[in-house]
Amino acid sequence: MTALRLAIALCSISLTSCALFAPNDLRLKSVEVAYLGRANFNPEEADEVNSGSAEGQNAIEVLKVSFYSSKNLFELRRTMGFNIGAQAASCQPIRGKSLEIPVGYVYWKGRSVNLKREGLVELAGTQDVTYSVYMPVGREASIAARVREPEFDLQREPFDMCLAVHGGNMLGMGFTSNVLQIPQDQISSAFRKKLPGGKDRRFNGYFSVGTAIASPPAREQ
Numbered sequence: 001m002t003a004l005r006l007a008i009a010l011c012s013i014s015l016t017s018c019a020l021f022a023p024n025d026l027r028l029k030s031v032e033v034a035y036l037g038r039a040n041f042n043p044e045e046a047d048e049v050n051s052g053s054a055e056g057q058n059a060i061e062v063l064k065v066s067f068y069s070s071k072n073l074f075e076l077r078r079t080m081g082f083n084i085g086a087q088a089a090s091c092q093p094i095r096g097k098s099l100e101i102p103v104g105y106v107y108w109k110g111r112s113v114n115l116k117r118e119g120l121v122e123l124a125g126t127q128d129v130t131y132s133v134y135m136p137v138g139r140e141a142s143i144a145a146r147v148r149e150p151e152f153d154l155q156r157e158p159f160d161m162c163l164a165v166h167g168g169n170m171l172g173m174g175f176t177s178n179v180l181q182i183p184q185d186q187i188s189s190a191f192r193k194k195l196p197g198g199k200d201r202r203f204n205g206y207f208s209v210g211t212a213i214a215s216p217p218a219r220e221q
């Protein structure tokens with residue numbers, strides 16, 4: 001029995017988190033302000049547009065966080081059937097509680113890693129792969145269902161964020177990566193460098209369709 005088959009068998013028996021498959025080497029690459037177009041909306045494809053273009057004037061302003069990992073998430077999706085997403089939260093309590101930030105899918109070159117076979121050939125043998133996630137730069141306080149979502153504005157009041165990649169399948173197996181810290185000074189720097197555009201700063205539509213956030217990732221000590 002190969003190591004992969006043995007690992008799958010053990011995970012299937014325990015139906016618990018499969019740490020063997022988890023990417024444990026997430027490292028921050030960059031933090032920047034980006035703009036996502038509204039035309040042909042598809043949450044599995046991040047449609048970045050130029051903020052100076054006609055479409056960019058009505059684009060969605062978001063925070064784009066890119067990170068390195070040696071793990072081929074497309075291969076992980078293919079072999080284990082994981083639905084892969086990300087979750088983020090404030091590393092420290094904000095106004096007395098942990099603040100969860102909607103994230104959703106993980107992208108490679110603008111394509112969700114959940115798309116079948118996309119990127120498998122190109123990533124074969126690659127040591128460091130760059131992945132990206134997108135998150136809203138702000139949210140107005142609202143009451144949805146019975147859960148009150150607190151307000152935040154990363155441009156006015158940035159804070160340290162902690163992010164983790166996670167996944168699960170229908171057999172009950174799952175994984176969570178190491179926690180990636182996004183320092184507030186890098187978030188502030190991203191807004192100082194941003195170009196005009198993206199008038200709708202609090203639109204959450206890109207982030208309500210992807211993988212649901214479970215519990216916020218714990219901060220690494």
